Amino acid sequence: MSGDCSAAFLFDLDGTLIDSVYQHVLAWHRALEEAGIELAVWRIHRKIGMSGGLFTNALLRETGLTIEPGLIEQLQRRHAEVYAEHSDGIRPLPGARELLAYLTKAGVPWAIATSGRMLTARRTIEALGVDPARVPIVTRDDVRFAKPDPDLFLAAAARLGVAITDAVVVGDSIWDLLAARRARALGVGLLSGGYGADELERASAYRVYQDPLDLLQHLDEVGVRRQ
């Protein structure tokens, strides 16, 4: 941490600030099924949060199918459509708005870094009450490689003007934590994406909290002194 003890926070979006993982999982399941690809739902859940391209590659590899760029693009488009149809029921996670408001008020820099595209992320970010004109938001569109590559978090730290080694990455999936580790940030896990605590700890989470509310209540454990 730097001399003035100000950490910075880099947040994943889906499953970390917004309660959207299960809807994404079932939208992928539907898109795959429509393309004639049968894959158990839990296997999709375990891959979600990776870069979309890597994700479809990984899923197709598990099914033993040939990976055609046209198919991957078709699946991604259909996933986005099905997800949009079901996005009415999607809400911020408990404490998400309060956590972001607290950090802003305390002068702690924060940004959002998501493997999703801005097209899908925009509505989600609006639901959080976040103004994209005032908060750095790094999406898949901005970097060459998404998670588990470190690029998204490195870009987010650069946008904040903080050293990545002073940053706390908060995410719900092992891909967030692996990307945090590669970036040399401190990774903190949340259970709100539906992964078990041990999965996150084995991916080198420094601490694991239930959801943004639980993190807000324990900010002093990750380097923010409550005022």
Next chain:
Amino acid sequence: MSGDCSAAFLFDLDGTLIDSVYQHVLAWHRALEEAGIELAVWRIHRKIGMSGGLFTNALLRETGLTIEPGLIEQLQRRHAEVYAEHSDGIRPLPGARELLAYLTKAGVPWAIATSGRMLTARRTIEALGVDPARVPIVTRDDVRFAKPDPDLFLAAAARLGVAITDAVVVGDSIWDLLAARRARALGVGLLSGGYGADELERASAYRVYQDPLDLLQHLDEVGVRRQ
């Protein structure tokens, strides 16, 4: 195990033989939201597989709401309706049909024991190609207390005419494994319901496999000699 070394298998249904957990989770989420109860999806996932009454009690307790019997009944009815609307995309898990066929052919007794009601379970059981006239199926309707109480598995063993201590309980949730332990059966966990291996092991799973196919390929580890 008895002298003729024949184990018996007692299977949970949702998440163990059929790929339906995530659809059940989102159907509960919708039913709760329609009743004005906001609850993060992962918390519903972590409670599913319990008896329906216990489940709604537990969820309402987490929200701090008063538990009215009328509300619980309304939620259960609405969940069943929403689930039925989305049950088109629900498939047997990989290897489920093959595992059951193998056990039948090998003369190993097996039964199904589910916390669900027969009304919801019937379609699922048909999708598995199981004939309820030939296989003992114990549902919530048959016992006083569902999982994590041991009653469902005890009743299933009794229907098979085997000692519960000779039975292997196969389930995807910690409620299956806790019920297995209370019943004094050997509990085996599957990852196909979306829980992590450590959650199942901490609930005293003797072994954890990915799905029914993986279990079929490792039956000799749980007391069935492959022929």
